[in-house]
Amino acid sequence: MTEPNTNALQQLYTALAGIPAGSVVTYGQLAALAGMPGRARWVGRVLSQLPEGSQLPWFRVINAQGRISFPPDSAAFARQQSRLLAEGVDFSASGRIDLNRFGLN
């Protein structure tokens, strides 16, 4: 029979694909959207294993602190940040994003 995880994975992909350009979500929010609250870690693991050619907007996922979950000096960080900047996502001087603009606005 179909494992519950497979379905959750589909929900995760669907939820992620539904994130509009110019906005972001946290790993925890995405987990909740996928029907698995508290499984932020699972989301992170899934994204880490995502193929490079994926159409999914993985770059619109950031951590609960409003920061990109990559070392600031890494190529991955620069890659994600430039993608977000291209969509008009604002970064503060300290490299953070105002989550209030999305989650609570």
Next chain:
DNA sequence: TTCGTGACCTAGC
């Protein structure tokens, strides 16, 4: 099976 690690989160200090 226990341990360490990881694109995490929240609470407390």
Next chain:
DNA sequence: AGCTAGGCCACGA
């Protein structure tokens, strides 16, 4: 703002 601790879960050694 930084650190610690607990929670969560999957994986490899």
